Amino acid sequence: MDIIDKLNKELLKQNFMGHSYTSSELDKYREVAHRYACMENAISVLSDMQTNISYIYYGGFAEALGLKETEKIDCIHSIWEEGIFSLIHPDDLYQKNLQELKFFHFIKHQPKNKRKDFYLINKLRIKDATGHYHSTLHRLFYIPVKNAPNAMWLALCLYTPLSLEMPGKSAVVYSVTGQLIELKNKDSTQILSEREKQVLRLIHQGWTSKQIAEILTISIHTVNRHRQEILGKLQVKNSIEACRIAKDLGVL
Known part of the structure; x- marks a missing residue:
């Protein structure tokens, strides 16, 4: 299972309810991203989920990594900054x-x-041009759509050197008080319906479709339909991968 595929499905296929914006609205947030790069020497990435475009601003940290010269701006047709992802330790990238x-x-x-009052922090290892890993703080902010508040329009990612120790590798910050909130698995458990969770648990226990149908008193056709729904929602190819990602998400 590729988590990026799952995130693509969640982020790029949101219902924007005909949301449209002016260039001045986007420019306002692009200026925010630019200022983070200038003031904090951050690598600052502003991603537009509606158009699948990202704007990358390179502060001094990018030069330290040998990634780009400072003051440079990139516009890429993706919400994923692959050039930066390629430098993140693989274990950290999966967890991120x-x-x-x-x-x-x-x-x-x-x-x-x-919703605007919360952001995510991750501790990452990012390597420079010599292969040396730097402890890095990654922050993620979501900007919702005004007239479709269930949709997140923009995502702002910031990469800066990690100068202070942080408890754990990831947490949500409530910016009003500074409170740290650990992400619980329950926040992801609603991806599958209750019936789909039942079916997946029985699959994980090794039961066949016929046995699952008997246990749940449903038809084999219904069991197979639930199997396909589970694979589709988790964006996986088989039940083994479905069980693995479901464990990571706390569904199992």
Whole structure:
């Protein structure tokens, strides 16, 4: 299972309810991203989920990594900054993507007027041109759509050197008070319906479709339909992968 595929499905296929914006609205947030790059020497990535375009601003940290010269701006046709992802330790990248998926579901369960008050932090290892890994703080902010508050229009990612120790490798920050909130698996458990969870648990226990049908008193056709729904929602190719990602998300 590729977590990026799952995130693509969640982020790029949101219902924007005919949301449209002016260039001045986008320019306002692009200026915010630019200022983070200038003020914090951050690598700042502003991603537009509606158009699948990202704007990358390179502060001094990019030069330290040998990634880009400072003051440079890139515009890429993707919400994923692959050039940066390629430098992140593979173990950290998987966990980063998994936590972003959980954070997306966490945000959607917050009161609509509070969603802008939370952001995600991750501790990452990013390597420079010599292969040396640098401890890095990654922050993710979501900007919702005004007239479709269940949809997240923009995502702002910031990469800066990690200068202070942080508890754990990931947490949500409530910016009003500074409170750290650990992402619980329950924030991702609503991806599957209750019946689909039942079927997946029985699959995980090794039961066949025929046995599952007997246990749940449903037809084999219904069991197979649930299997296909599970694979589709988790964006996996088989039941083994479905069980693995479901464990990571806390569904199992």
